[in-house]
Amino acid sequence: MKFSIYRFNPDVDKKPYMQDYDVVLEDSDQMLLDALLRIKDLDDSLSLRKSCxxxxxxxxxxNINGKNGLACITKLSDLEEPVILRPMPGLPVIRDLVVDxxxxxxxxxxxxxYLVNNDPPPETERLQSPEDRAKLDGLYECILCGACTTSCPSFWWNPDKFVGPAGLMQAYRFMVDSRDQAIDERLENLEEPDRLYRCHNIMNCVEVCPKKLNPNAAIAKIKDLKFEQAREHKNKAKKQIEIKLV
Amino acid sequence: MLIELLTERYPGMRAWLTQRLTGLVMAIYSIVALLRFFIIQPENYEAWVSFFQPIWWRIASLIFWLALSMHAWLGIRDVFKDYVPNYVVQRVLQNILVVLLWIYLAWVLWLLLV
Structure with missing residues (x-):
């Protein structure tokens, strides 16, 4: 099977280049990671991260044939040849396929x-109703691989300002956690114009997520919470005025 | 509630919401403009002048243009932020945009009033 892989070793290379490999695979090699390990047997200078x-x-x-994904769950049979592999875009390359x-x-x-809860810790765990727990489904499963954030142009252009889909989805995950008490602070934290609102709903994050999650929906729901927050502020202010009048 | 979200307390939401609200204003104006166009079907210069004659339509057109200016400012400012990394050049371009939008607004005012 033919591969074209991005190579760059800052200690040796002046600039990156693409290296071609033609490897004979075994029947047991089903996933892209299997093939990469086969390539690494032939050329141990190739660097990549892997674990589970x-x-x-x-x-x-x-970046696999132009789309971010996980090598270990990408089937070789689904890939067009030559398989073009690059590091995830938008982050500095440490070496080959490894990014900082x-x-x-x-x-x-x-x-x-993380949970922010100022109540004294209970004797056992902080309990949640099944309904409240269900609100975390589709959020807590994020494995922080970075595929979504590094395929987002808003992150490419403003990496130090725009939180990115992965971070924003985790922000929402704690906002809707019934055990968390810091929703107002969390919403304030995202109010700076470029932190949340640089999302222009192009949906790259949804397209590439290897866990089939939907960061874009979470971002939209954060905006809904902003509306609720403003409504609550208004109601509070109304009540204060009523109390003063009484 | 919408008004509170448009205050300085919510700088991010203010810009985001302004862009949506101005978009809505432009969409409504465009639909009404198209309807009027198909009903009146102006064929010459005089017909176009009378098309813009009613005072309510002039006011609507001015509101449309104000919405368009705000919408354009927020959108193009973001484009400059994304694609012009040099801060000084970015500010120069933003200022040129502001001047252009004011000139266009003055021009629209002149067209609608004269």
Missing amino acids: REGVCGSDSM MTQFFENYNSVKP
Whole structure:
């Protein structure tokens, strides 16, 4: 099977180049990662990240024939030859298919992706009703592979400002968590014009997500929450005026 | 509630919502304009002048143009932010855009009033 792979070693190469490989695969080689490991047997200078090899860790996300995805769950039979592999766009390349994800995780951390609850910890766990728990479905499954964020042009142009689909989906995941108490702060946190509103709904994130999640819908729901927040502020202000009048 | 979202308290939402509301204004105006066009079917210069004669239509046209200017400012400002990495050049282009939009607005005012 024929492959064309992006190669760049900053210690040796002045600029990146594409290297062709023609490898004989075994019957057991079903996924792209299998083929990449076969290539690595032939040329151990090729660098890539991998870990769980079953679409759970998100390490081997890369650009496959122009579309971001995970090598370990991409079937070889679905790919056109030559298979063109590049690192995920929009992030600095460390070497070959390995990118520096610092900016991605900085953006993710900026939304405080953890529960904020100031109540004294209960003796056991903080309970949720099945209905409240169901609100997290389609959100908590994100594996932070970065496929969505690095296929988003708004992130390419404003990586230090626009949080990106992955980070925004996690922001929403904690906003709708019944155990979280910081929804107002979370909404304020995204009010700076370029953090949330740079999303122009082009849906690349939805198209590439290897877990079939929908960050775009989560972003739209954050905007809905903004409306609810404004409505609550208005109601509060009304009540305060009524109290003063009484 | 919409008015609160258009205040400085919500800088991000304000720009986003303004773009949607101005888009809505332009869509409504366009539909009415098309309907009027098909009903009146102006065929010469005089007919076009009378098309824009009613005062309510002039006011609607002015509101449309104000909406268009705001919509264009927000949209093109974002395009400059994305594609012009040099901050000084970006600001120069934004200022040129503002001047152009004011000139167009003055021109529209002149057309509608004279």
